[in-house]
Amino acid sequence: MLENYRNLACLGLAFSKPHLISQLERGEAAWTPAEESQRVVCADWKSKPSNKKSDPNIGISVEASPQEKLISNVFNLRETLGYSTRRETQQKRREKPYECGKTLSWRTQRIQCQRTYVEKKLYECNDCGKTFCQRSDFIRHQRIHTGEKPYECNECGKAFHRKTGLTEHQKTHTGEKPYKCNECGKAFYRSTHLTRHQRIHAGLKPFECKECGKAFHWRTGLSEHQKIHTGEKPYACKECGKAFCQSTHLTRHQRIHTGEKPYECKECGKAFCQNTQLTQHQRIHTGEKPYICHECGKTFHWNIQLTQHLRIHSGEKPYKCNECGKAFCQSREFIRHQRVHTGEKPFECNECGKAFRQSTHLTEHQRIHSGEKPYECRECGKAFHWRIGLTQHQRVHTGEKPYKCNKCGKTFRWSTQLTKHQTAHI
Incomplete structure (x- = not known):
C-alpha cells in the first residue's frame, strides 16, 4: 500500500x-x-502494439x-x-458511452x-440551448442574441458579428471578386454567390414550391415566390401605402415618388427607373427585334408588343368596358377609353392649366408653348407641331382624298371637309 x-x-x-x-x-x-x-x-483505448513479451497475469508490457x-x-x-x-455505470444510467474509435498508446x-x-459541448447558450465544443464559437454565437457587432467597416461604418463577414464585405469597396465562374467568366465577392450562380449553368433548381411545383435556383427565390400563394405583402410604401411581395418591387415603386431614374441610355441620354426598361429601350438604337410573330413574320422590340399584336390574328379583346361594352386588345387602350366615361383628365399643362386624358396629348399640346415643330414635310419643308398635321398636309402633294361622301361619292383630303360637306345633304 x-x-x-x-x-x-x-x-x-x-x-x-x-x-x-x-x-x-x-x-x-x-x-x-x-x-x-x-x-x-x-x-475503446488499446495499448500500443509491442513486440515485447507480455505478462499474461497483468496484461501489460513487461517494460x-x-x-x-x-x-x-x-x-x-x-x-x-x-x-x-465507468462504461457500465453509463449504461445503467442509459447514457451512451463515449467511443472515439481511436487507438491511444500513451x-x-x-x-x-x-x-x-x-x-x-461544454458551452451551452442560455437563450436558445445550442451547444458548442469551443469557447470561441460560443462567444461568436452569443453576439446573435446580444446584437453585438464588434467588426466595423472603416469605409462605410457597417458592422458585423464575425470577422469573416467584415472581410467579405470589404471586397465591395475594393472591387475584389476572387471567385470566378469557369463557364461564363462572371466573378463574385463570395464563394457562396459563385455556388448559387453555377446552378444556372447546371440547370439545378433544388428549391421547389409545394403549392404549384415551380422550382428555383435559390432559396430566396422560393421564399419570395411563396408570398404569392400566402398573399403576404410585407413591403409597404411609406408614401402611398401600396404593398409588395418583394423588396425589389418596393424599391422600383419608390422611384415613382422620388423621381429617381438611375439607368441612363448612353446613346440619347434618356433615363429609366428600371434596368429592364433601359435594356428594352436600347433595342430602338440597335434595331434589335427579337420577338417574331409566327403568323405574319412581323418582328418587335418588346415581348408585350408581340403579345398585343397576336390578338389581331386571334381576334381576342380581353379588356371590356362595363359602361358601354366596347372591348380592346390592349390594356392601355382600355384605360384611356374609361376616361371618356369618368371625365378624368390627369395630364395637366403647367403653362396654361389645360388638362388631357392622355399623356401624348399633353406632350403635343406643350409644343404650342415651346414652338417646337418636329414633323417636317420633305417636299416643301413645312413643319408641324403634330404628326397628324404632317400626314394631312402630305395629301396636298400626293393628291390623296381618303374621305368619301356616302350620298354623292365626292372625296376630300380631310375629315373636317367631309363633315362640312355632309351638311348640304341634310
Whole structure:
C-alpha cells in the first residue's frame, strides 16, 4: 500500500495516506471527484502494439512504466472486487458511452482524449440551448442574441458579428471578386454567390414550391415566390401605402415618388427607373427585334408588343368596358377609353392649366408653348407641331382624298371637309 501511495503521489494525486488505504481496501477508484471525468481511460483505448513479451497475469508490457502498472492494477482491483466500470455505470444510467474509435498508446494521449470528451459541448447558450465544443464559437454565437457587432467597416461604418463577414464585405469597396465562374467568366465577392450562380449553368433548381411545383435556383427565390400563394405583402410604401411581395418591387415603386431614374441610355441620354426598361429601350438604337410573330413574320422590340399584336390574328379583346361594352386588345387602350366615361383628365399643362386624358396629348399640346415643330414635310419643308398635321398636309402633294361622301361619292383630303360637306345633304 505504501508503494502504491508513493506512486500515486508521483502522479500528482493528492490523498492523505489513511484515506487512500481505506479507499483501496473498499475497492474504490483512487481518483479525486474533480478529476473523475478526466482520468478515466477511454472505453475503446488499446495499448500500443509491442513486440515485447507480455505478462499474461497483468496484461501489460513487461517494460511498462510504474505509472501504467499502477493504473492497470487499480482497474484490475476494481473488477476483482465486483465494482462496475465507468462504461457500465453509463449504461445503467442509459447514457451512451463515449467511443472515439481511436487507438491511444500513451497515458498522456488517453487523458487528452478523455478531456476532449468531457469538454465536448461544454458551452451551452442560455437563450436558445445550442451547444458548442469551443469557447470561441460560443462567444461568436452569443453576439446573435446580444446584437453585438464588434467588426466595423472603416469605409462605410457597417458592422458585423464575425470577422469573416467584415472581410467579405470589404471586397465591395475594393472591387475584389476572387471567385470566378469557369463557364461564363462572371466573378463574385463570395464563394457562396459563385455556388448559387453555377446552378444556372447546371440547370439545378433544388428549391421547389409545394403549392404549384415551380422550382428555383435559390432559396430566396422560393421564399419570395411563396408570398404569392400566402398573399403576404410585407413591403409597404411609406408614401402611398401600396404593398409588395418583394423588396425589389418596393424599391422600383419608390422611384415613382422620388423621381429617381438611375439607368441612363448612353446613346440619347434618356433615363429609366428600371434596368429592364433601359435594356428594352436600347433595342430602338440597335434595331434589335427579337420577338417574331409566327403568323405574319412581323418582328418587335418588346415581348408585350408581340403579345398585343397576336390578338389581331386571334381576334381576342380581353379588356371590356362595363359602361358601354366596347372591348380592346390592349390594356392601355382600355384605360384611356374609361376616361371618356369618368371625365378624368390627369395630364395637366403647367403653362396654361389645360388638362388631357392622355399623356401624348399633353406632350403635343406643350409644343404650342415651346414652338417646337418636329414633323417636317420633305417636299416643301413645312413643319408641324403634330404628326397628324404632317400626314394631312402630305395629301396636298400626293393628291390623296381618303374621305368619301356616302350620298354623292365626292372625296376630300380631310375629315373636317367631309363633315362640312355632309351638311348640304341634310
